[in-house]
Amino acid sequence: MIPLRIKVETNADRPYVVRLRSLEAEAWDSAPTLHPSEAALKHAGPDAADYAGEGGRLRVLGIDPSKVDGDVLLVNPSRGTADRLIRSSSQHNTFLVTERCDQVCLMCSQPPKKHHFDLFPYFETAALLAPEHATIGISGGEPTLFKTELFRFLQRVLEARPDISFHVLTNGQHFDEEDLNALSHIDLGRVVWGIPLYSSDAGVHDEIVGKEGAHAQLLRNLALMCRLGAQIELRTVLMRPNADGLPGLARVIGSTLPFIRTWAVMQMENIGFGRMNWKSLFFDSSEGFELVGRSIDFVRSRGIDAWLYNFPLCTVPPEYRHLAPATISDWKRAYRVECEGCSLKEACGGFFEWHPRDHGYSRLGAVQ
Ligand code: SF4
Structure with missing residues (x-):
């Protein structure tokens, strides 16, 4: 089943909405400017991917960054979870x-x-x-x-x-x-x-x-x-x-x-x-x-x-x-x-x- 809730780590102190941009770091030279509600992929490892944007830093755990590119998340810092409110590749x-x-x-x-x-x-x-x-x-x-x-x-x-x-x-x-x-x-x-x-x-x-x-x-x-x-x-x-x-x-x-x-x-x-x-x-x-x-x-x-x-x-x-x-x-x-x-x-x-x-x-x- 496609997960609608994923694990995250963030230093934010309250819930917020963010759209993930999973372009590789080098592609950002020619990429459009980041929206204030977006976070860009900075580093992808085997178990976690690190994003950064105006809202601060966000680590997404246990999911391939390419699978969440363009997704809009509601991040809940106290629970260490994020709900995928909008999955960019889905009609549902x-x-x-x-x-x-x-x-x-x-x-x-x-x-x-x-x-x-x-x-x-x-x-x-x-x-x-x-x-x-x-x-x-x-x-x-x-x-x-x-x-x-x-x-x-x-x-x-x-x-x-x-x-x-x-x-x-x-x-x-x-x-x-x-x-x-x-x-x-x-x-x-x-x-x-x-x-x-x-x-x-x-x-x-x-x-x-x-x-x-x-x-x-x-x-x-x-x-x-x-x-x-x-x-x-x-x-x-x-x-x-x-x-x-x-x-x-x-x-x-x-x-x-x-x-x-x-x-x-x-x-x-x-x-x-x-x-x-x-x-x-x-x-x-x-x-x-x-x-x-x-x-x-x-x-x-x-x-x-x-x-x-x-x-x-x-x-x-x-x-x-x-x-x-x-x-x-x-x-x-x-x-x-x-x-x-x-x-x-x-x-x-x-x-x-x-x-x-x-x-x-x-x-x-x-x-x-
Ligand atoms: S019609 Fe649909 S439910 Fe029935 S066997 Fe084919 S795939 Fe399965």
Whole structure:
């Protein structure tokens, strides 16, 4: 697995954000001037690499400097660690803005915690240092529990960096009329809001998210966001409790939510509550694909993009494989022994690193 946290040594006395430049020392004669938030490689040894910049000296341990060239780190001196907020070579950079959440979804991969540290100032610095045309993910917990800070962050970064965009994962519970002014200052053409909707049946949705009234609140807020012209990606994790209702949900999306940009039907992640409840929730879509295919077909026939996220390609009938992009982030993606020699491997997103050995799919295996 690609490490997102690395060991460092620094004489700084407080956390700071820095972008690493791993050019060899002699190449600096012709290199552009160092940005105040950058540190340049001074020496690389077998176990550590030394960087220096306006923020002071930084020693990065246990990783090849070429692998972190251009990465943006949040350095935590007291812990001797640095979080790779942005990996320059990756399309899967996400800022985890909080671990608090007001929902307790049955399959949550990141179960909520009570504590919260405001890292928005660091995220803003990091976003401004992102590679050109980056799309940065925002997730939690529930990011809109801190919506004042979130909206200000989006507005400021989008104004300063006209080339970058955001994908914000939110439960959609916390928007209201009073946000219209703040949201009107954000370039919503460069923000996609990924919002879960699990069922057209309010009882089923509320049961899955562990919050009474969540479905009704979500539908009100989707209408509000529609008025703003927000770009919405509806997300439905496929599970036993909502699988039979998928075609019904597709009909509701196609007929009453035509303004959404995308519908994503997603396979489960075996971690957090998802691992705890795996046996009662996991739906084997390699056996039961007919209702998934029917649902996708209906929504697409209404002119809305519909996709399959986190589906191993061999579990999807050939005629739907073009709708199943490799969505599992590179740092947590893995393949199984069954994948050896598979002709689809390059296009396939495989599995989450922590997917169980007895993977749950009755039909899975290398495609020749
Ligand atoms: S065998 Fe592995 S690589 Fe091939 S389609 Fe299935 S999951 Fe993907």
